[in-house]
Amino acid sequence: MLAADPRTRARRGRMTTAQGTVETPAFMPVATGGAVKGVTADVLRALGAEIVLANAYHLYLRPGVGVIQELGGLSRFMGWNGPVLTDSGGFQLFSLRTLVRLGEDGVRVRSHLDGSLHELDPAKIVAIQEAFAVDVLMPLDDCAPYPADHARLSSAVDRSARWLAQSKAAWTGSGALFGIVQGGVDPELRGESTRRTVDLELPGYAVGGLSVGEPRPLFYEIAEATAECLPADRPRYLMGTGTPEDLVRLVALGYDLFDCVLPTRNARNGTLFTSVGRLNVRNAAYARDPSPPDPECDCPVCRTHSRAYLRHLAVSGEILSACLNTIHNLAFYFRLLADMREALEQGRFPEYTSGILGRMSAVDHSP
RNA sequence: GUGAGUGUAGCUCAACGGCAGAGCACUGGACUGUGGCUCCAGGGGUUGUGGGUUCAAAUCCCAUCACUCACC
Numbered sequence: 405m406l407a408a409d410p411r412t413r414a415r416r417g418r419m420t421t422a423q424g425t426v427e428t429p430a431f432m433p434v435a436t437g438g439a440v441k442g443v444t445a446d447v448l449r450a451l452g453a454e455i456v457l458a459n460a461y462h463l464y465l466r467p468g469v470g471v472i473q474e475l476g477g478l479s480r481f482m483g484w485n486g487p488v489l490t491d492s493g494g495f496q497l498f499s500l501r502t503l504v505r506l507g508e509d510g511v512r513v514r515s516h517l518d519g520s521l522h523e524l525d526p527a528k529i530v531a532i533q534e535a536f537a538v539d540v541l542m543p544l545d546d547c548a549p550y551p552a553d554h555a556r557l558s559s560a561v562d563r564s565a566r567w568l569a570q571s572k573a574a575w576t577g578s579g580a581l582f583g584i585v586q587g588g589v590d591p592e593l594r595g596e597s598t599r600r601t602v603d604l605e606l607p608g609y610a611v612g613g614l615s616v617g618e619p620r621p622l623f624y625e626i627a628e629a630t631a632e633c634l635p636a637d638r639p640r641y642l643m644g645t646g647t648p649e650d651l652v653r654l655v656a657l658g659y660d661l662f663d664c665v666l667p668t669r670n671a672r673n674g675t676l677f678t679s680v681g682r683l684n685v686r687n688a689a690y691a692r693d694p695s696p697p698d699p700e701c702d703c704p705v706c707r708t709h710s711r712a713y714l715r716h717l718a719v720s721g722e723i724l725s726a727c728l729n730t731i732h733n734l735a736f737y738f739r740l741l742a743d744m745r746e747a748l749e750q751g752r753f754p755e756y757t758s759g760i761l762g763r764m765s766a767v768d769h770s771p
Numbered sequence: 772g773u774g775a776g777u778g779u780a781g782c783u784c785a786a787c788g789g790c791a792g793a794g795c796a797c798u799g800g801a802c803u804g805u806g807g808c809u810c811c812a813g814g815g816g817u818u819g820u821g822g823g824u825u826c827a828a829a830u831c832c833c834a835u836c837a838c839u840c841a842c843c
Contacts, residue, residue, distance in 0.1 A: 436805050443809075465806095495804045502806090516806050534804075584804090615803045623803095644804035665805045671809055673801085688798070721808065 405642060406514070413631070413658040416588045416748035419545055419639050420665045421539035421580065423479055424454065425580035428639065428660040429744055431651065432457040432489060441668055442577065442727040445483045451731065452738035455553050457541070457663045461493020461524070463630070465515050465603075467688050469535045477537030487661075489540035492529045494564075494584070494612070495547050495644070506546070508563070509570075511688050527568040527574035530572060534578050542610065543571035545584040550617040557588040557611045560613065565600040572604055580607035582641060585630055588613055589622045609634045610641040611659075624653065632659045641703045648677055649764045655744050656757055667737045671729035677736045680762070683711075685729065719754040 417428040425623030431442045433448065436459040438541045440448055448456065458478060463469075474482040477491055495501045497511060505512040526544045533541040544567050548560040562585045575581045583601035589591035601609060611630050613624055627642060634640050641661035642654055667677060676683045678698035683690075685697065693711035705714075705728045717725035740760075747756035 407818095432806060433803095441805085446834095459804085491804050493804095496806090499804090500806070545804095547804080563837080608803080612804065617803095641804090645805050650803075664803050666803050669802060669805060673810095674808090675802080684800080686799095718808090726808070 409748065409753055411754050412656055412757075413759075414744070414748055415554050415636075415660060416745055417639065417660055419660075421455075421567075422538050423488070424486045426454045426487055426661075427633045427745055429651075429655045429741055430454060430661055432661065432663040433734055433737075434663055434665050435482070437462050438478065440734075441672065441729070442723075442730045443483075443670050447731060448484070448501065448734070449486070451735050452742060453486075453605075453734070455487040455489060456482075457489050457491060457539075458482075458714070459493060459496070460490040460529060460536065460538075460542075461496050462530050463490075463536065464493075465522075467516055468722060469532055473535045474574070479537065479539075487539040488536075489617050490533050490536060490538045490542060490728075491523070491643075492533070492542045492544045494542070494545035495757065498547050498549050498616075504664070505750070506563075508566075511544075511731075521683060526570040530571050530574040534576060539579050540581050540608070541571075541575070541581045543568050543581065543584060545586060545612055547586065547613050547616065548588050550588065552588055554590065554593075557590050557593050560586045560588070561593050561597040561600070565597065568604060572606065577722060582606060582608040582610050582639075584610045584612040584643070585634075586613045589618050589626050589628075591626070591629060594626055594630050597635065598630055600632070601633060606638075607638040608641060608661075610643050610661075611702075612643045614642070615644045615646060626656075627659070628657050634658075648737070648762065651737075651740060652760055652764075654756055656753075667733035668730050671733045674725075674729065676714075676729060679734050679736075685714045686718045698731055698736070701732065701736065701739075703732050703739075705729075705732040705735070 419426040419428055432455050433453055435456045438458055440456060463472060472478050472481050476545040479485055500516055502516050503511060504514050510523060513522050513524060515522060529544040530541060535720045546560040548556050564584060568583050572581060583604055583606045585601050586599045587597040611627065612625060631640060639660045640658060642659045642662060644653065645662060646664055647666060672682055674686045676685055676697050679700040682695060689709040695711055696706040697711055697714060698706050709728065714728060747753045
């Protein structure tokens with residue numbers, strides 16, 4: 405930890421890995437298949453990315469472990485040459501609906517690419533990620549859907565904990581293996597999962613099984629209670645979240661790492677995050693609007709292009725639409741995190757938080 | 772000029788005597804550890820025009836206009 409402010413649980417930190425340093429709180433852009441869709445590695449770095457998230461399961465299916473290993477590891481393969489975190493594919497077991505069998509020792513899945521069958525287990529997922537030479541490894545876990553009954557949540561907690569122990573046993577020590585807390589929105593199961601995960605004394609801890617459709621108040625309740633039970637001297641990673649407002653509130657709860665498809669996926673679907681709220685660039689209202697997407701943004705897109713042009717690109721289905729929208733949205737996210745880090749360093753995080761949340765909610769309630 | 776064909780939503784077309792629809796386009800919304808420029812919703816019609824037959828016409832009949840093709 406680099407700075408502390410007794411008025412908040414937010415932390416300003418630094419995570420050092422073999423391939424680089426990550427200033428936290430940090431946002432990790434999502435590059436599931438080895439690419440942040442529509443953006444080059446150079447641009448990513450210029451925008452302020454310090455670590456990217458890829459997916460071990462997707463990359464294992466294609467191009468395969470051998471290809472990435474021969475080409476010098478995932479980071480080099482991508483031309484990124486910085487820290488990389490790979491998700492295990494545990495999330496895909498419930499999101500992709502390709503699960504064939506969820507067993508005690510592993511899973512059998514059917515490839516969404518060619519229908520082939522694959523047996524995966526915690527040790528194999530760790531081996532794949534070590535072959536990829538990633539900086540942060542996420543273990544295979546069981547992410548229960550929402551809603552799920554107590555028995556299902558309980559089995560997800562138990563299975564994830566046992567798999568985590570097996571992951572740790574298989575881990576040779578290259579990169580940092582994080583633990584993942586499960587338990588859905590059940591406070592007691594969350595508590596049990598947190599204890600069993602922390603007991604394994606890992607380099608970092610993630611909170612999974614949230615942002616799967618549960619009501620927002622419940623999400624924050626669980627996120628807050630869980631953060632309080634995680635060790636203060638290790639990075640806390642809240643998986644798969646969130647909106648800009650979510651990130652501000654979660655940093656305030658003591659989380660350090662985030663990933664989310666929202667800035668990149670929304671960009672491709674025409675929604676921009678701006679200092680004046682969400683902006684759907686396809687709206688007819690912007691057809692002749694000469695102003696930049698976000699008047700307070702200094703990103704390359706806002707410095708160069710009008711809303712009218714971005715609307716034209718989006719309506720026309722131009723590839724450039726996805727590229728420019730993604731650049732802006734990522735710039736917005738990275739700047740938000742940079743602003744929070746600066747506020748933490750200067751001891752004015754509570755003031756910054758109330759200010760920006762006030763602006764965001766004021767925008768949300770505008771007509 | 773003669774003959775044939777076609778006229779239905781902005782566009783391309785269904786419905787062929789019984790509540791006028793689809794796709795695209797348009798308008799708005801959604802997207803939270805990313806198979807998918809995807810998903811959801813909405814607006815939009817005196818069926819070219821004027822008559823006729825019928826309980827009932829986009830549909831059948833007559834006229835007329837426009838367009839297309841063929842032949843003079």
